Amino acid sequence: MPMPMARAALDPSPFRGPLVRPGDEAYETSRRVWNASISRRPELIAYCTGAADVIAAVRLATTGAGAGLPLAVRSGGHSFPGHSVCDGGIVIDLSLMKGVRVDPEARTVRAQAGVLLGELDHETQAFGLAVPAGIVTHTGLAGLTLGGGIGWLMRKYGLTVDQLLAVDLVTADGSLVRASEDENPGLFWGVRGGGGNFGIVTEFEFRLNPVGPVVLAGPIMWRVADSARLLRFYRDWITDVPDELTTAVVHRRAPALPYVPAALQGEHVVMVVCCHCGPVEEGERVVRPLREWGPPPVLDLCAPKPFTAHQAMFDPSFPPGRWYYFRSLDVERLSDEVIDTTAEHAARIVSPYTAFPIFQLGGAIARAGEDGTAFGGRSSGHTFNINATCLDAEGFEQERAWARGLWSALAPHQAGVYANFLMEEGAERVEQAYGTAKYARLRELKARWDPDNVFRLNQNVPPA
Incomplete structure (x- = not known):
């Protein structure tokens, strides 16, 4: 020892x-x-x-x-x-490394590894530009990017790694190297989804995209009793929505927040959270069928707002200091079995802080091609982020058992898993995140760049 x-x-x-x-x-x-x-x-x-x-x-x-x-x-x-x-x-x-430099003419940004998503958006949105990145503003840019990076702009512009142009990285032997399509291209392939397995990225360079600054975004909410019917409508509706629209279905108990009517707080609800990054009037047309579906919503907060405000919408639901436990899986589609299982288990949530999103994928994510980056699962239709959340240890075991139960019930429909959503689940689950062929390639890269597995406290890929 x-x-x-x-x-x-x-x-x-x-x-x-x-x-x-x-x-x-x-x-x-x-x-x-x-x-x-x-x-x-x-x-x-x-x-x-x-x-x-x-x-x-x-x-x-x-x-x-x-x-x-x-x-x-x-x-x-x-x-x-x-x-x-x-x-x-x-x-x-790395939290003190906060440098951000935007080049609005070239539409690029360089950001150090301690930057949080909200800090990046603050700088880029000053020029009406953005990197597709995450859903909570106090998430670290580095970890999110290295695992892939899903977020509200992904169907239009792809994952965070799809906008990555280069990284500066400290290797296990203490060297500083640059990786891009032209320099160390194999390493560059690996850091785009392979996590922190190959070294410590100190700075990222991204391509920027025109966004906002105002988008049509926010949740439209129904009671959980309507979940199964809503999800069947939603499954059909999203088949031909434009890439400008990214959605997530969220089940939870309505939070005790100022914008939620007191009579609704604590009730089991289901919501479709929308973000349309194109013209607001076009977004209104696209979202209209959802608003007009079936029973009227109990709350509709989908409206024009600054993109930065929408990016911060989930912050109150995932603050630092709560007890969190996650399970996750991808599915190809929302089959009737997946929908019925989801609706049944959603009604059993006990904690008022548990909120699990089902992210809509497709669009630019799938068009990027499976082999271009280490990220796996580009052909998946949705990714489930099943999380159990409590203020502290009280009730945590019960809520964790609920999360495991929902995951186990959905497991027969699994089509992969997003590496950033894994807990400590073992090597087999890490391999599932990448697929057998990519996992083997990542192990070869690991043997070259970190043969002693110095960087092993992550979703670890052992050296070949």
């Missing part, structure tokens, strides 16, 4: 960022991550201010006093299973 590092093991002189250890005043706050059900105690948290600090920290963890200790990498800290913190090891924290 490796011995803990001495307090002076890392000389602060070549390292600009703060170093936090057990016993320091900032330690208890610094070791926390978004998912409060994860509680781990690292030996050192190294807050990096740039690539030089990342290099120093990696060398400490591989050849210095920290050699042999677990190494975790943290950007936004949103890893569902808590891969961004470890027990008894080193956390390389």
